[in-house]
Amino acid sequence: MTAPIQIPNLIAVMRKAWPISDRSLAKIIDLLTPHDFAKRQALVSEGSTDGQAYFIETGMTRSYWVVYGEEITTSFSTEGTLVFSMDEMYYGTPSEEYVEAVEPVKAWSISIDELRQLITSDMDLCNWWCIIHQNEYRRIHRSHKERLTLPAQERYREFARQFPDVCRRARLTDIASYLGITPATLSRIRSIK
Amino acid sequence: MTAPIQIPNLIAVMRKAWPISDRSLAKIIDLLTPHDFAKRQALVSEGSTDGQAYFIETGMTRSYWVVYGEEITTSFSTEGTLVFSMDEMYYGTPSEEYVEAVEPVKAWSISIDELRQLITSDMDLCNWWCIIHQNEYRRIHRSHKERLTLPAQERYREFARQFPDVCRRARLTDIASYLGITPATLSRIRSIK
DNA sequence: TAATGTTTTTGTCCTAAATCAAAAAAATCA
């Protein structure tokens, strides 16, 4: 079962981060395999070491840890994002962070080994990779700041303001765990006004 | 006033992250200027747009935000670390995060513009840069997790375990703000056992 | 469309950590 590949979409998103040459881009495109995931299906699950990274074409995923049986959402990824396990990518260890589809997802996979190989040898792709990191770093840095300075209610407001789309599409429970509050509290926050 | 440059130290630290060739390394070394900072002196202060990055040779710095008049420490940097403003480096905007010496510091500066230029054009340095980011990203990701899952006391213990050296050298107040708790609470935590 | 499972809402009570305040200890400096 293959999704119709709309490579142009992907290219636009990648080039927004860094002006990658056609030649460099082709190196990645050539290695992509299309995938479909049903809602709730895992892209990266416990013990999975198949080492794939995924470009999301449609749908949304969430990445999460499981700590003492509790799921903690660390990020939501929508159209145009690259999702992969940091553990696998950087340290070659099995992923402690899992990823599942929150909606039906169409994505392209690429092997992490191949991706790493490309990034370390191609100037354009290396730079592109740096940018992706910068953005992720910034997101997490900011969310860190908000957690330290804002009470639950304003953290939610800020989240809703920054990611209105995700806020609409994600489950209350997942948003709550992302913000570090209980579903009950988030529900009360939402009900006020 | 110039510190005696002990480049070998710096080289070792940089090469630990990525096997940089002599040629690539020289490009950076050539651009370094030695600096001394007194305790409490600012490396990056409000409104500073001189756009310098600093390699710490000796001493320790802390990076922090000021939110509603409160200082929030975001990281401590010791020997071998590169300190710079994300805002200046990535977005060319004045830094919202400030850096001060917590101990007397010897450091080398390099202009952020020049550094950026090197990183985007030299394969080795680009890769090295990626690694630095990966490590920072990981630190922040982990600290994020701990804040969500651990109570104040265990967060402190984890911090003390991961950064025993920093824990000894930094002020209680700064550690408290890094962990997102009040100095009073941290003092109580420390006094237990 | 009934039946079952999942998510969200609402209620009550409770606790970890904040706030405020002031004393004690440590560091800095003249």
Next chain:
DNA sequence: TGATTTTTTTGATTTAGGACAAAAACATTA
């Protein structure tokens, strides 16, 4: 070295958000 400032400790009180529990709303599937 004593005087002054800064940091840490300790105490009393308050509070935001957690824990637990059960009902209501919503989805999913047969």
